[in-house]
Amino acid sequence: MMKRRQFLNSVAALASAGLLPNGVAWAQSTANFGLPTLPSERFRRVRLGDIEIIALYDGATRLPLHERYVTNAPFADVKALATSLGLSTDYVELTFTGFLVVAGSRRILLDTGLGEVGTPRETTGHLLDSLRQAGFAPGDIDTVVITHFHADHISGLRNRSGDFVYPNAKVWVSDREYTYWMSDEQMKASPDRKWAFEQVRRVFTGMPESMLRRYTPGQEIAPGVFSIPAYGHTPGHTIYEVRSGGRTFHYIGDMINVPAFFARHPEWMVASDIDPEASLAERQKFLARVAKTTDLVGGFHFPFPAIGHLRPLEQGFEFVPLA
Template structure:
């Protein structure tokens, strides 16, 4: 799979420079501080299962021309204005998702734990408010290896945040980021990102690490969906029970007010923008056709809702 992907060094470095520098997770003081949701969790029944969105925090960053790689900044600001959103900055939420199926609890992605800025790392306290502790988590399912999705596996001191959990990862994603030869040849931005991924997963005990192929069943009722482009092995997950379906779309779109409404726009974080665009269109079409509920890592809280067609793109409609 990886050999078919043509990830350009410039694109990778640009994505990595945004995704992995600590400043990315911190609020810019001259832009004010983002408001965090309270409560920071939301529960949704999906048949016999329960999906709980957990806000890990919000990052505020200046809106610059490089954020959308293939659209003029004026057009980007115009689309934000049409939705009564600020144009000087972008608020980027981080949301993890806990799926409860009987005595099995699956956390999808991790956020930052205590590795990010002051307005991040809120998953554990919001998990507690929802009635669960880190020790209750049996499984962590990772969509891809960008730092905001994996850094919450470990505390700063290197100890495991979820000591009783198996960690499920896409096989293709693992192969890409853990490749020592690729690390040696990587440009600076990618090298930093790969070093981070290898640091995190070197701490996961081998008997706790489970690799899955994209498209396979990760657990009863939970199936992975290939959505490559954002990263080489970027994977989404459907949760099906009692004739209902929820899909966790991870980073299929970053800031839905921009990239769901305009799926052909490319965010700086996409490592292969054209492949990411194709995946985005395909996934949104599937969600609409199959009437799925959807949740996204960077969706505005409560980060779950429906997707409906809107112009040349789609509209995220949050649950009440």
């Protein structure tokens, strides 16, 4: 059972990292939602033409289901949807999953998880273990691709001792995202995100130039891996398409938060979006395109294995994970 102090630290850190709305850290500070149950399966292999996609489970946490979790819908509607789906009306179970692309001799990691900064420690920061269970070592990774700079996506790049976890990898980041989060002016202008800015600096300050690759999204960054700007959740949020053998896998990062809420109601806005209107426009554009296909879709906060299909419903979409 998670101790109260652990819970408070968890909520406070996640709030400042952009995973909770501002001010929620005190909203249910006395609550104890217990620990998520981790799946026995920590990785999942999927063939995509000549490429293999491997989902790598990083963990899960439980956050208060607060009235500002969805910023533009009545809280009663949000709780009613949760009830209809058999979900808790007290908390949201937020899962974390990155992906490894194995293309010939290339080993390309899409996001790195919480690393050693996640809370609760018992159920977060397991991506590296999942990678090893899948048969790979950190030194095997030649490329790391980051969707955006929230702590749950970048913290696995560097451990608390300051060592870079993937020493042989080139780390590809959107120049727009890097510029925003490394800006002292932006940090001063956003005191509610102070911890998030500090975490970015912990990860990227001192990263060798030979490792860091700042680029403009909209280009192929590795064979069969294409970057697509999807700004809104953060200023430089970027999604990726992996293409092989006439098939496509879309890794959409945080374009859709928990799909039970934000795929079924794509018009709903999550509190962690920095520019919710831009994020909404990108989400609607993406869903209109993918609805006409049988493409695979993966999301960082989708329930494990976090890869499957978005099936159109009369209202919104349902995420159908691969069996």
